[in-house]
Amino acid sequence: MSSSYESKKAKHESTSTNPNWLELPRDITLNILQRLGAVQILMNARNVCPDWWNICKDPVTWRQIHMLDLLPYVKLTSYGGVYIDFLAKLCKYAVDLSCGHLEEIYICEFGTDHLLQHIADRASNLRCIRLYGCKLISDEGWCEFVKKFSMLEEIHILNSVLSRKSLEVIGQNCPLLKSLTFNGKWYEKPSKWDAEASIIAKTMPKLTYLDIYGNALTVVGLFSILDACPLLESLNIQGCSNLKVGASLLEILYNRIKDLRDKEFFSDAYDTGYDSGSEWVRVMMNEYREHVETSEDEVEGEGEDA
Amino acid sequence: MAEEVSSQMNSLSISETNPSSSATISLVSGDDIVFKVEPTIAKEMETVQSFIDETDGKITTIPLPNISSHDLPYVIEYCEKSIAGKITKEFEAEFVKKLNNEEVKELFLAANYLNIKKLLDFLSQVIADRIANKSVEYVRRYFGIENDFTPEEEAKLREELAWTFTGVDPDDEDEN
Numbered sequence: 001m002s003s004s005y006e007s008k009k010a011k012h013e014s015t016s017t018n019p020n021w022l023e024l025p026r027d028i029t030l031n032i033l034q035r036l037g038a039v040q041i042l043m044n045a046r047n048v049c050p051d052w053w054n055i056c057k058d059p060v061t062w063r064q065i066h067m068l069d070l071l072p073y074v075k076l077t078s079y080g081g082v083y084i085d086f087l088a089k090l091c092k093y094a095v096d097l098s099c100g101h102l103e104e105i106y107i108c109e110f111g112t113d114h115l116l117q118h119i120a121d122r123a124s125n126l127r128c129i130r131l132y133g134c135k136l137i138s139d140e141g142w143c144e145f146v147k148k149f150s151m152l153e154e155i156h157i158l159n160s161v162l163s164r165k166s167l168e169v170i171g172q173n174c175p176l177l178k179s180l181t182f183n184g185k186w187y188e189k190p191s192k193w194d195a196e197a198s199i200i201a202k203t204m205p206k207l208t209y210l211d212i213y214g215n216a217l218t219v220v221g222l223f224s225i226l227d228a229c230p231l232l233e234s235l236n237i238q239g240c241s242n243l244k245v246g247a248s249l250l251e252i253l254y255n256r257i258k259d260l261r262d263k264e265f266f267s268d269a270y271d272t273g274y275d276s277g278s279e280w281v282r283v284m285m286n287e288y289r290e291h292v293e294t295s296e297d298e299v300e301g302e303g304e305d306a
Numbered sequence: 307m308a309e310e311v312s313s314q315m316n317s318l319s320i321s322e323t324n325p326s327s328s329a330t331i332s333l334v335s336g337d338d339i340v341f342k343v344e345p346t347i348a349k350e351m352e353t354v355q356s357f358i359d360e361t362d363g364k365i366t367t368i369p370l371p372n373i374s375s376h377d378l379p380y381v382i383e384y385c386e387k388s389i390a391g392k393i394t395k396e397f398e399a400e401f402v403k404k405l406n407n408e409e410v411k412e413l414f415l416a417a418n419y420l421n422i423k424k425l426l427d428f429l430s431q432v433i434a435d436r437i438a439n440k441s442v443e444y445v446r447r448y449f450g451i452e453n454d455f456t457p458e459e460e461a462k463l464r465e466e467l468a469w470t471f472t473g474v475d476p477d478d479e480d481e482n
Contacts, residue, residue: 021449028418031427035434047442047463049451 022051030055037066038094039087062098067091068106068132084110084136092118104128104154113141120148128154130181135161143169150174156181156211164196171203180204181211181236193242197221201228208232211261214239219249226256236261331358332367333382339375340367343382350385352421373416377409381416384425393424402432407448410436 021029033045033055046056055061067087087110095102095118102123107115111134119126126149131137139162146152146166152174157166162184170177180200193216200210201224208231217240226232235257237243245253253260331348333341348354354368370378384401387393405413410432417425437445446453455463 021451024415024418028426028430031430032433035431036438040438044440044442045437045445047467048445048449049453050455050459053455053459053463 022049026055030061034061034064034066037068038062039067039090042090042094057097059097059099059101062094063101064104065091065094065098065102066104066106067094067110068108068130084112088112088115091115095119095122098123100124102126106130106132107134108132109134109136112136113138113144116141116145120145124148125151127152128156128179130154130156131158131160132156133159135159137162139163139165142166146170146173151176153177154179158183160184164199167196167199168203171199174204176206177204178206178231179209180207183212183214193217193240194221194224197224201225205229206231209234211236212240213237213261216240216242218242219244232257234259234261329366333378334367334369335373335375335378336371337375339378341375341378341382343385346389347382347385350388350422351381352423354420370420372419374412377412377416380405380409380413381420381422381425384428385422388424393428398428405432407436411449 029052033041033052036045041056041061046053067090087108091107091110092115095105100122102119103125104127105119105123107130109132111131113136116137129152134157137160142157142162143166146155146169150173153176155170155174155177156179158181160183162182166184167182170180170182182196196212196215197217198221200207200212205228207229210225210229210232211234213236217237222237222243235253238261329345330342331345331354333343333348333354335341345358348358348368354370357368358365373381380401384393387397402410410429414426414429414433417429437448440448445451
C-alpha cells in the first residue's frame with residue numbers, strides 16, 4: 001500500500017509539468033497577492049515578473065491597503081525613526097497607487113498625523129480604517145482627518161492616545177458608522193467613562209459592532225449604549241474594571257448581545273505566525289539604513305548602485 | 307410480457323438518470339481513474355455541475371483531464387467537509403500539513419479549474435503564507451516564473467525602489 005502510494009507519487013511528480021501561473025486570470029493572482037499585505041507586495045511580489053508588476057500598478061489592487069501585521073519590521077525597532085519613516089513612505093506610495101479607489105486601510109505603529117493628512121487628500125472612497133498602536137496620531141490629527149470622511153462605516157482604533165474629543169468628532173461626522181473599536185488614552189489613566197458612553201449612545205445609533213475594552217465604563221454607561229444602539233450584535237467590554245457584572249446582568253447581556261467578547265481582539269494575530277528570522281526583511285532594512293546613512297554623509301553619492 | 311419488462315426497464319433507467327435522483331457522478335481523472343461521488347459533491351464543483359446541467363443530467367461521467375488521481379481525492383475530501391459544514395481551522399491546518407508545495411499548487415489549479423470558490427480562497431491563503439516574507443528569487447522558483455524583465459524594465463524597477471527608499475516627499479527631504 002505504502003509502496004504503491006510512493007511509486008504513484010514519484011510518477012506523479014515526474015510527470016507533472018510546471019503549470020504556468022502567468023496564464024491564470026488576473027483576479028486569481030490578485031487574490032493571492034492581496035493576502036501578502038502592502039509591504040510585501042511593494043517590496044517583493046511586484047518585482048517577480050512584469051505581469052505581477054502590472055497587477056501591482058492597477059489601482060484596483062489598492063482598494064485595500066493592509067499594513068498591520070508587520071512584526072518582522074516592528075522587531076527591527078532599533079532603527080527607531082527609520083522604521084517609522086520607511087513604512088510611512090511605503091504607505092503613502094500605496095495610497096497614491098490606489099488613485100482614489102482606496103476603501104479599506106490598516107495601519108500600525110508608524111501612523112502619523114501627516115500620513116492621515118496624505119490619505120485624507122487622496123481617498124474619498126474610504127469606508128474602513130483600522131489603526132493599531134498609532135501613538136504618533138494626535139486628537140488634532142485624527143479630528144482633521146475624520147471631518148473629511150462622512151462615509152466611514154468602520155473605524156477601529158486600538159492602543160491609541162486619542163481622547164474623548166476624537167470620539168466626539170467621529171460621532172458628529174460619521175452617520176453611517178456600523179463598527180467601532182475605540183481604545184485610547186484612558187487605558188493608561190482610567191477615569192470615568194460615562195461621558196464617552198453617552199457620546200456613543202447619542203451619535204452612533206447604527207452600531208452593530210462595538211469594542212471598547214479596558215476603559216472605566218460603568219453600568220449606567222453600558223445601559224445607555226444598549227438602549228440607544230438597537231442593532232448592536234457584537235460587544236467587547238473586557239477589562240472594564242468599573243463594571244460590576246453580576247449573574248443577572250450577565251444574563252441580560254447574553255440575551256441581548258449575540259457575540260459578547262471575552263477575548264482581546266487582535267492579540268492572536270499580533271502574537272503569532274510571524275517569521276522573525278525572515279532574511280530578506282533584515283537585508284532590506286539594512287539596505288535602507290545604509291542608504292539613509294550614506295545619503296546623510298555624502299549627498300552627491302549618486303553613482304553607486306545598490 | 308417481454309414488452310412489459312423492457313418498458314419497466316426503460317422507466318427504471320430513466321429514473322436513474324433523472325437529475326433529481328441521487329445517481330452517483332463519476333469523475334474521471336486525467337490518468338483515467340474513476341471516482342464515484344454523490345451529486346451533492348458535484349454541486350460544490352461549479353464546472354462539473356454546469357456540465358451536468360447542460361446535458362440535463364443525462365451524462366453522469368465527467369472527464370477531468372487536467373486533474374490527476376493524486377489530487378482529486380483531496381478535492382473531494384474538502385468538498386465533503388464543506389457540505390457537512392465541518393470546515394474548521396483545525397481541519398484546514400491538518401489538511402494543508404499533508405501537502406507539499408507542488409501539491410498545493412496543483413490543488414490550487416484544480417480548484418480554479420473546477421471553480422470551487424471556498425477551496426480556492428483557502429489555497430490562496432495557503433500559498434500566500436508559504437511565500438510570505440520570502441525573497442523575490444524564492445517566489446520565482448516557487449511559481450516557476452522566469453525573470454523576464456527586460457534590462458530597461460529592470461532599470462525602471464530599481465529606480466522605482468530607489469524612489470521608495472529615498473522618498474521624494476519634499477516635506478521629508480532637504481530639511482536636515
